[in-house]
Every structure is written in C-alpha cells, then in structure tokens.
Amino acid sequence: MKLLKKDRINQMTLRFPSRSANEGFARSAAAAFIAQLDPTVEQVYDIKTAVSEAVTNAIVHGYRDTLGTITLTVRLYAPATVEIIIADKGCGIENISQAREPMFTTGGAERSGMGFTIMESFMDGLAVRSRPGKGTTVILQKALQARREV
C-alpha cells in the first residue's frame, strides 16, 4: 500500500529497552493511539496482536540475550489507514523469505514460528527490511474504513 505524506494526519514514536515487561505496554500504546481513527473492536485486536508479534521478535530474536532499544512508530493517514513501524538494531535476519514461512523458527520451545504469518494475515500490508548485524525494521499497514463499496 502506498501511503502519501500529505495524507498523514498524526503520528507518534516510542523508544523503549528490549525488556519483555514492555511488550504489553507497546501493544496497548499502539492500540490507544489508533483509537482516534474509530476502529472496530476486531481491528484494534488485529493491530494489537500484530504489534505484539513484531515487538516480541525484536526482544526475543533481534536482541536475544542482550539489551537494546526498540523504536515503535505509529502513523495515521486520512481517511483511516494506519502504518506501524517496529525497528531494532539487533542481529538482523539472514534469509527473510525463509523467516516469513509458517512454522519457521530459530527460537526456543515457547516459539511457534507463526509470528510473521499472523502479522501478514491480520494486517493488509507487511514489509520486512533487515541486514545481518545491523537490525530489522517491520512495517505493518491496515486500512480501517470499509474497503468495499456499498
């Protein structure tokens, strides 16, 4: 989805350390900010879930056993589209298309390998940019207005 800067009506950026205690805060903050676009309950949950997946990935995979900074940016576009950018400066991803496959995980027993699959199916757009040793940026997009003509 191509979003134009002239249609941007609001935005916010949060910076926080990669502690798992911040996962709940990050997804709730994103959900609270998009409330001004009057989303449905299901849309709020979809966004909360996708943000939780991306932030958890930065914590669990990006920074693994180290502590780093995660940046969460939420942008609102007229009439009602949301773009969320989650960035880390962690280990990066060697093979992005392999990482995006369902059930692929390099994590432990508490990982299912379904994070990217959920982000993709709950949102309208998912882009992943990553460089090994440099970090990862995930861009999530969702149109909140009814896209079908009545």
Next chain:
Amino acid sequence: MNVQYENREGCLRVFLSGELGHHEAISLMARLSALVEDHLPARMVLDLSGLEFMDSSGIAVVVQTARKCQSCGGTLTVAGTPPQAQKVLTCAGIHRLVDIR
C-alpha cells in the same frame, strides 16, 4: 497472568486470566506442565474465558500442554476461547490438532 485450577473426578480444570504474551508464556508453560505431572488428569480443560489478549506465544503453550497431557495418558480440551485468541489459534491451524471450543 493469573492461574487457578480445580481437580474433580479426574478432570483438571485450569482457568487463565489476564494477558498471555511471550513475557508470560515461559513461566506459564512450566506451571501447566507441573500441574499435569501432579494431578495426572484423564481429562484437562484449559479455560481461556478470562483471557484479555493472546499472541502466538499462546500457541506454543496450548500445543505443549496438549503434548504433556497425552504423554501422561490424558487429553486436553481448550474451552471458553475469546474471539481474539480464537483467531490466533485458527490462523495457526491449532484447531486441527487440539479440541478448541
């Protein structure tokens, strides 16, 4: 994340409430595994009706707990699943492996 349980006539019913993400998942998995070992239930019901949020970390919790029950000779049913958690489990195809209601 709050965990409560009751054990009646071989059925172990566990109630989860609060949010279930990666931050909660590791200790929850250990807690559920210990409950299965202690009670060796013929039937276990994981009641999610009090869950306010669940992400893919909950998938591993459900799958691991189902495996643990099976290895101890029992079965797992997931009950009271709220729509948000249901959507996550369905997206991952878990309803084909575990009885989810």
